[in-house]
Amino acid sequence: MLKIWSMKQAQQKEETAQGPAKKKKVTAAQLRVQKDLSELALPQTMKTTFPNPDDILNFILTLTPDEGLYKSGLFTFSFAITQNFPHEPPKVKCQQKIYHPNIDLEGNVCLNILREDWKPVLNLNAVIVGLQFLFLEPNASDPLNKDAAKDLQEDRDRFRRNVKTSMGGGNVRGETFDRVMK
Template sequence: MLKIWSMKQQQQKNEAASGQTKKKKVTAAQLRVQKDLAELNLGPTMKTHFPNPDDILNFTFTLTPDEGLYKSGVFTFTFAISQNFPHEPPKVKCQQKIYHPNIDLEGNVCLNILREDWKPVLNLNAVIVGMQFLFLEPNASDPLNKEAAADLMGDGDRFKRNVRSSMGGGMVGRETFDRVMK
């Protein structure tokens, strides 16, 4: 036992003398995220970007729907994943101000698996599929943007006009939206 301890001390001295630093330990969350990212099925309408390549727990995801009301819009989301992942869901936020029943004006996303229905067996691919579905089929029964939800439920044609106007950077009511058309 004593010999192992002295070998470890000698190794630390050698590393310090040669200017090497200790390797950072990889956390369970990082391992799981790495696995989830490797298994992602990103089609031509989606991409990820890592502002800091050494930090896989914080990245952006860009979605460009190719059908539905939000077709041809470019939407970027930040993913912030805690060290408690997969026991806690990722925090997802839209970077553009958009007119959508399930995304509020601050960019918060209302998706059940990001809240009460999250389970550790779910992965990042499930989140991305859920987000794709929100753009294909907005859900007016569980809204964050109540005005958009009321339009969707009450007057589908007005909702469509408002989505198109807002995606072009126009106004809906008193709110000006970000231009997201590609």
């Protein structure tokens, strides 16, 4: 809250020094995103980047799991946040084509807090922790990629082999996947 207050004061000082000029309005969504981002305590396996530094509503999260089946992979997710945030969840999409029960071949992510369980009290940290958890414990009971979910449920060894093959840029069930090994 102090950071927002100091930003507002700096903005007012700048306006007084420059005289009356066009004010750039800061929206409620931008304030909330700024607050959420300032409270993030990302582990070394995650990093955020902003393609346009003036646009905090659109950013990239890079995730490199250090354990689990997806260990040593490099995954990027785009976050697109609307002006209705936090009343609407962010739109999150995986930038790589990967073999995962909860991420379809177009990069859509199946995470309950990005859909029906979203509440305005949730923040970006909750979404990021949820994404990290999907790589530690893929959920076969709520799939977007039904083939991957079926493999996970019926034959964990086959699922493990398919994850490894797909992460190397290989072909699984007729689909060629992006190489994500770092």
